[in-house]
Amino acid sequence: MSSTTGIGASVLRKEDIRFITGKGQYTDDVNRQGQAHAYFLRSPHAHATIKKLDISAAKKAPGVLDVLTGDDLAHDKVGGLICGWMIHNKDGSPMKAGAHPALAQGKVRYVGDHVAVIIAETYSQAKDAAEKIVVDYGVLPAVVDMNTASKGPAIHDVASDNVVYDWHLGDKAATEAAFKNAKHVTKIDLVNNRLIPNAMEPRAAVGDYDAGTEVFTLYTTSQNPHVARLVLSAFIGIAPEHKLRVIAPDVGGGFGSKIFIYAEETVCVWASKRVGRPVKWTADRTEAFLSDAHGRDHITHAELALDDKGKILAFRVKTKANLGAYLSTFSSCVPTYLYAPLLSGQYDIPAIYVEVEGIYTTTAPVDAYRGAGRPEATFVVERVMEVAARELGMDPATFRRKNFVKSFPHQTPVIMCYDTGNYTASLDLALEMADYKNFGKRKKESAKNGKLRGIGFSAYIEACGIAPSAAVGSLGAGVGLWESAEVRVNPVGTVEVLTGSHSHGQGHETTFAQLVSDRLGIDINSVAIVHGDTDKVQFGMGTYGSRSGSVGMSAISKALDKVIAKGKKVASYALEASEKDIEFKDGRFSVAGTDKSLAFGEVALQAYIAHKFTGAELEPGLKEGAFYDPTNFTFPSGVHICEVEIDPDTGVTSIEKWTAVDDFGNVINPMIVEGQVHGGIAQGIGQALMEGAHYDKDGQLVTASYMDYTMPRADNLPSFQIGMTNTPCTTNPLGLKGCGEAGAIASPPAVINAITDAIGHENIAMPATPQAVWMAIQASGSKIAAE
Amino acid sequence: MASVTMIVNGKEVTANVDPRTLLAQFLREHLHLTGTHVGCDTSQCGACVVHVDGRSIKSCTTLAVACDGASVTTIEGIGTPDHLHPMQAAFRENHGLQCGFCTPGMIMSAIDIVNRKGHQLDEHTIREELEGNICRCTGYHNIVKAVAAGAQAMAGK
Numbered sequence: 025m026s027s028t029t030g031i032g033a034s035v036l037r038k039e040d041i042r043f044i045t046g047k048g049q050y051t052d053d054v055n056r057q058g059q060a061h062a063y064f065l066r067s068p069h070a071h072a073t074i075k076k077l078d079i080s081a082a083k084k085a086p087g088v089l090d091v092l093t094g095d096d097l098a099h100d101k102v103g104g105l106i107c108g109w110m111i112h113n114k115d116g117s118p119m120k121a122g123a124h125p126a127l128a129q130g131k132v133r134y135v136g137d138h139v140a141v142i143i144a145e146t147y148s149q150a151k152d153a154a155e156k157i158v159v160d161y162g163v164l165p166a167v168v169d170m171n172t173a174s175k176g177p178a179i180h181d182v183a184s185d186n187v188v189y190d191w192h193l194g195d196k197a198a199t200e201a202a203f204k205n206a207k208h209v210t211k212i213d214l215v216n217n218r219l220i221p222n223a224m225e226p227r228a229a230v231g232d233y234d235a236g237t238e239v240f241t242l243y244t245t246s247q248n249p250h251v252a253r254l255v256l257s258a259f260i261g262i263a264p265e266h267k268l269r270v271i272a273p274d275v276g277g278g279f280g281s282k283i284f285i286y287a288e289e290t291v292c293v294w295a296s297k298r299v300g301r302p303v304k305w306t307a308d309r310t311e312a313f314l315s316d317a318h319g320r321d322h323i324t325h326a327e328l329a330l331d332d333k334g335k336i337l338a339f340r341v342k343t344k345a346n347l348g349a350y351l352s353t354f355s356s357c358v359p360t361y362l363y364a365p366l367l368s369g370q371y372d373i374p375a376i377y378v379e380v381e382g383i384y385t386t387t388a389p390v391d392a393y394r395g396a397g398r399p400e401a402t403f404v405v406e407r408v409m410e411v412a413a414r415e416l417g418m419d420p421a422t423f424r425r426k427n428f429v430k431s432f433p434h435q436t437p438v439i440m441c442y443d444t445g446n447y448t449a450s451l452d453l454a455l456e457m458a459d460y461k462n463f464g465k466r467k468k469e470s471a472k473n474g475k476l477r478g479i480g481f482s483a484y485i486e487a488c489g490i491a492p493s494a495a496v497g498s499l500g501a502g503v504g505l506w507e508s509a510e511v512r513v514n515p516v517g518t519v520e521v522l523t524g525s526h527s528h529g530q531g532h533e534t535t536f537a538q539l540v541s542d543r544l545g546i547d548i549n550s551v552a553i554v555h556g557d558t559d560k561v562q563f564g565m566g567t568y569g570s571r572s573g574s575v576g577m578s579a580i581s582k583a584l585d586k587v588i589a590k591g592k593k594v595a596s597y598a599l600e601a602s603e604k605d606i607e608f609k610d611g612r613f614s615v616a617g618t619d620k621s622l623a624f625g626e627v628a629l630q631a632y633i634a635h636k637f638t639g640a641e642l643e644p645g646l647k648e649g650a651f652y653d654p655t656n657f658t659f660p661s662g663v664h665i666c667e668v669e670i671d672p673d674t675g676v677t678s679i680e681k682w683t684a685v686d687d688f689g690n691v692i693n694p695m696i697v698e699g700q701v702h703g704g705i706a707q708g709i710g711q712a713l714m715e716g717a718h719y720d721k722d723g724q725l726v727t728a729s730y731m732d733y734t735m736p737r738a739d740n741l742p743s744f745q746i747g748m749t750n751t752p753c754t755t756n757p758l759g760l761k762g763c764g765e766a767g768a769i770a771s772p773p774a775v776i777n778a779i780t781d782a783i784g785h786e787n788i789a790m791p792a793t794p795q796a797v798w799m800a801i802q803a804s805g806s807k808i809a810a811e
Numbered sequence: 812m813a814s815v816t817m818i819v820n821g822k823e824v825t826a827n828v829d830p831r832t833l834l835a836q837f838l839r840e841h842l843h844l845t846g847t848h849v850g851c852d853t854s855q856c857g858a859c860v861v862h863v864d865g866r867s868i869k870s871c872t873t874l875a876v877a878c879d880g881a882s883v884t885t886i887e888g889i890g891t892p893d894h895l896h897p898m899q900a901a902f903r904e905n906h907g908l909q910c911g912f913c914t915p916g917m918i919m920s921a922i923d924i925v926n927r928k929g930h931q932l933d934e935h936t937i938r939e940e941l942e943g944n945i946c947r948c949t950g951y952h953n954i955v956k957a958v959a960a961g962a963q964a965m966a967g968k
Contacts, residue, residue, distance in 0.1 A: 039911070043914050044902050050845075224910065277909070277912060698906075730856060737951075741938075744952055
């Protein structure tokens with residue numbers, strides 16, 4: 025097809041028209057006939073038994089239809105929320121997963137935990153009635169600090185020491201041996217600060233039970249409606265899958281936080297049958313802060329063993345990961361299999377050993393947030409690389425270059441086999457774009473103005489295209505992570521593609537249509553992408569882990585292959601030629617060596633009218649489906665360089681220049697890919713400079729609004745310079761690697777490496793607020809400022 | 812209940828509302844104008860920005876009764892899919908949106924910035940002026956470009 029709408033073109037987004045005119049349809053925009061409203065009474069305590077719960081007065085309050093509690097869930101045999109990935113301890117025993125009821129059953133475990141739900145004619149009436157519920161709490165000590173969590177009290181009876189698992193990966197003996205031979209060991213202690221995802225659309229749900237058909241419909245803010253249906257059906261037991269429809273309409277950002285199956289949607293869909301009315305709930309922002317799954321929250325000690333020439337010999341890492349009060353849907357795999365296998369970074373490291381303790385605390389559940397384990401790994405690797413280079417007196421770019429993996433495929437000591445890459449090319453381009461060679465001049469210029477200038481590198485790698493089903497199954501995943509697609513060609517040659525991927529900002533309606541337009545040679549406006557409804561799309565695993573291109577589009581590509589193959593059969597009858605002589609190019613089926621041909625739409629029509637072949641020869645119609653299961657992860661990589669200027673009098677860090685060079689393999693739509701990078705960098709800068717969830721010693725979340733939790737705003741950020749290199753992925757048909765998380769993975773260490781370069785010492789934690797930077801400068805002595 | 816009358820997107824509307832009804836609720840739930848979004852309920856995120864008597868306000872913390880007699884313009888009132896406002900078109904042409912949730916408020920704020928600051932806006936001004944609107948998807952890079960382009964396009968409107 026024309027290069028203006030095919031693969032590689034920056035096609036303007038098809039979905040934009042509805043969003044810019046206010047015609048998007050988000051879950052809170054859905055209103056069902058007779059709809060009632062839910063309000064959740066949440067625990068004000070971090071840790072308490074519920075000695076008495078009196079709902080009688082609330083039930084009589086104006087407009088109230090019902091007040092439901094954990095007892096009602098138990099009565100209706102509604103199961104608890106699940107964690108879908110089993111992790112095993114070092115000794116082979118399974119992790120300790122405590123029960124997770126959607127409404128508390130005798131105990132609350134974090135501030136914001138769900139005590140009861142009030143369903144009323146209006147939201148205000150439900151909220152007012154909540155004040156009439158009397159709860160007698162037996163308050164227990166909060167468990168907030170991971171370092172002392174083992175002293176208790178136990179949050180779940182199954183884990184007396186509050187340890188979920190004690191897990192490891194790698195070759196301990198080989199690592200220890202390599203450390204014995206090391207000429208230099210770089211040691212570092214790091215905190216990866218806890219973040220709150222903050223998609224701009226708060227979570228919402230509308231449950232609607234049809235007593236006539238016994239079908240439940242759930243509208244929900246989900247990144248993976250089929251996974252939601254699977255969990256709500258097979259594990260929680262709301263209804264069998266054929267009696268449960270889940271619709272995720274337009275979704276206003278996810279970043280991981282909308283992967284998970286939460287208490288609120290479970291309760292809304294269940295309660296819609298209890299009260300006989302559709303039930304709607306929309307989080308206010310403070311509820312989102314309290315109850316959306318949080319991200320990151322690691323404490324890590326890492327040691328890098330080096331020889332006398334600056335070659336890495338081994339790497340050992342010990343991490344404590346906060347998992348919160350309950351194990352959220354995919355929480356257990358984030359600090360284990362999404363983290364430790366990335367600790368080889370872009371480097372050839374002969375031996376690695378990683379130990380991870382997952383810890384229960386009386387805080388909100390912690391699960392995947394943009395990058396999910398990979399930003400945490402990259403922060404460890406790229407901070408230790410920078411510190412090691414400084415300790416060795418080597419240029420940080422040279423030190424990295426020396427240790428890069430240079431031949432592929434490359435098997436790391438921690439599971440992953442990198443199929444392809446060219447790390448040197450990304451570094452070279454980044455150095456040039458960042459004008460690294462003149463950094464010294466700029467630093468002197470800043471010093472003349474009394475400012476501290478620093479430069480920081482981050483050479484990241486991530487594992488995307490999640491994931492080969494058999495591989496993740498062997499590691500404990502409860503599901504397969506393939507993707508499905510169905511291509512329906514209409515008799516007039518227009519096409520609907522049904523995909524199990526879900527778009528919540530990524531622009532699938534455009535990029536997926538570009539692929540179809542390109543392959544079938546039809547106008548991009550003749551292609552519609554259908555997603556987000558379990559009644560339309562048969563099955564799918566959703567969108568996270570930068571998988572929609574490399575896995576979701578690969579499934580579409582496979583289905584398109586089948587459509588073209590079938591089209592050739594149809595064309596052979598219509599053109600009265602042998603099937604092997606039919607060629608398909610630029611939207612036309614033609615007989616090789618002749619001028620006989622039919623346009624794609626004409627062949628579609630022939631497939632449906634079925635006049636040129638008999639039923640014995642060929643099935644009518646043109647509709648093909650495919651499931652695509654990747655054979656390996658994909659490995660996007662790149663180099664980001666951050667240049668900062670710090671005012672030593674105020675501690676304010678200004679990002680002067682941001683250079684990002686990424687290798688995403690082939691790119692469908694550069695405009696959209698660059699947009700993904702921009703957004704990821706902004707979230708990473710947010711983590712590095714501003715954001716941080718903070719619980720006080722009593723387990724109160726003190727950062728539970730936009731007045732307390734600092735979100736990056738337009739005036740906090742620079743514009744970004746984006747460059748790309750391209751080594752196509754070798755394991756999927758389109759050569760795609762994925763781009764959704766790269767920015768958030770790459771950027772935090774780049775910022776901190778720049779700040780530590782500027783202030784001349786390593787001890788600064790994220791978020792590096794002006795106060796933190798100022799204090800670090802004071803602690804390091806005023807000599808830097810005076811230089 | 813309180814009676815409230817206002818002109819919304821050029822049409823007069825009258826309704827009896829609970830006095831505590833917020834303007835955002837009134838627009839979304841009573842008038843079904845769901846293009847105005849509520850992202851934070853504390854005036855911080857700006858997803859709810861509309862124009863009241865020509866000035867941008869945050870409708871999530873404005874009482875509907877406080878707008879009695881006022882003229883209100885929402886995202887639905889500035890352009891249609893067939894006749895986009897230049898600022899709407901600029902957001903699309905510059906990829907100034909991803910999930911679209913903050914976008915109506917961004918566009919309404921951007922138009923207000925142009926109304927106050929003129930058509931030639933530099934990056935610094937745009938970034939400072941967008942301080943009351945949060946976007947989690949775009950990193951603002953393309954929003955800044957969109958506002959600059961939209962401001963210029965509005966001059967030729």
